[in-house]
């Protein structure tokens with residue numbers, strides 16, 4: 001059974017993240033979207049809200065599940081009997097940080113591989129940060145996020 005972990009803050013999940021999940025789900029028997037607690041990043045959505053939004057958005061994908069995690073990613077990967085970490089690469093700007101993270105994770109556990117996936121070109125400009133900014137300013141985020149996320153952004157930011 002080939003299991004991959006797709007870790008991130010997912011604050012909130014965007015169509016770019018979903019594109020990566022779909023691609024990973026074709027390559028692996030099981031994909032676990034692992035939502036990081038990441039309190040240091042002061043997320044807009046609580047951990048439970050982020051997990052619930054991913055859950056609602058992947059429910060039609062039979063081999064994808066959602067989980068929350070805290071602590072060292074490589075330890076979490078091992079605890080799930082997984083061997084691969086999936087990360088998305090949008091542009092050169094992602095590369096330096098992702099490269100550093102992947103090599104550090106390899107130093108921590110050389111049995112865990114990091115796999116990079118490129119989203120569909122129309123999603124390369126998408127980030128959770130920019131989606132939150134557009135929503136805050138009253139813009140239409142429907143083209144960029146799944147429906148449950150759009151509804152949650154509207155609720156969270158109203159008033």
Ligand code: ADP
Nearest residue numbers: 007008009010016017087088089119123126127
């Ligand atoms: P983190 O805080 O760990 O970077 P994110 O939720 O921002 O968490 O992103 C998780 C992963 O998804 C990262 O590898 C990031 O590069 C990738 N990602 C984010 N947005 C997109 C997108 N639009 N297309 C492809 N990958 C993306």
